[in-house]
Amino acid sequence: MRSAKISRQTAETEISVEINLDGSGSYDNQTGVGFFDHMLDQLARHSLIDMTIRAKGDYHIDDHHTVEDTGIALGQALAQALGDKKGIRRYGECHLPMDDAQVRCALDLSARPYLVWNVEIPTQKIGTFDTELVREFFTAFATQGGITLHIDQLHGFNSHHIVEATFKSVARALRLAVETDPRKSDAIPSTKGAL
Numbered sequence: 001m002r003s004a005k006i007s008r009q010t011a012e013t014e015i016s017v018e019i020n021l022d023g024s025g026s027y028d029n030q031t032g033v034g035f036f037d038h039m040l041d042q043l044a045r046h047s048l049i050d051m052t053i054r055a056k057g058d059y060h061i062d063d064h065h066t067v068e069d070t071g072i073a074l075g076q077a078l079a080q081a082l083g084d085k086k087g088i089r090r091y092g093e094c095h096l097p098m099d100d101a102q103v104r105c106a107l108d109l110s111a112r113p114y115l116v117w118n119v120e121i122p123t124q125k126i127g128t129f130d131t132e133l134v135r136e137f138f139t140a141f142a143t144q145g146g147i148t149l150h151i152d153q154l155h156g157f158n159s160h161h162i163v164e165a166t167f168k169s170v171a172r173a174l175r176l177a178v179e180t181d182p183r184k185s186d187a188i189p190s191t192k193g194a195l
């Protein structure tokens with residue numbers, strides 16, 4: 001089973017992440033940041049990666065450290081669960097519409113972290129959530145997960161829809177990329193022989 005458990009504690013946050021790549025998209029995510037939990041639930045549900053996340057952070061400052069460090073821990077869990085990446089499809093992509101919003105994700109589980117971020121969220125807040133933290137999360141996730149992650153917003157004017165479409169597009173792309181390719185399940189998908 002391709003799974004991983006990461007615990008990460010700093011002076012700012014305490015995070016635990018448990019994932020199973022070969023899951024059914026079940027989730028139990030409690031970070032103390034309501035809108036962020038809603039997005040992590042989408043990530044699990046639409047990637048079919050089982051996900052249990054607990055986070056406690058220095059909310060008296062703001063939600064920044066909690067969201068960023070959850071991205072770090074989730075990226076580390078993904079990299080650990082993927083192991084040597086034998087047999088995976090490696091690439092994934094998705095155009096995800098949600099009402100007015102459409103977001104495209106293309107990703108490569110390359111071990112070469114890179115984030116292309118072409119998303120403009122029109123409001124500074126969604127409820128009490130700082131929308132600039134969405135980019136912080138994906139920066140941390142891509143860096144620690146070893147993901148070349150391209151996210152482009154094609155349409156959208158509603159902040160909630162844009163952000164939710166972003167998480168869902170990444171989830172769908174991730175689902176494809178982590179899946180086993182039955183035509184080449186015994187090999188690491190690189191001419192270099194390693195990823």
Ligand SMILES: [Mn+2]
Pocket residue numbers: 038160164
């Ligand atoms: Mn929603």
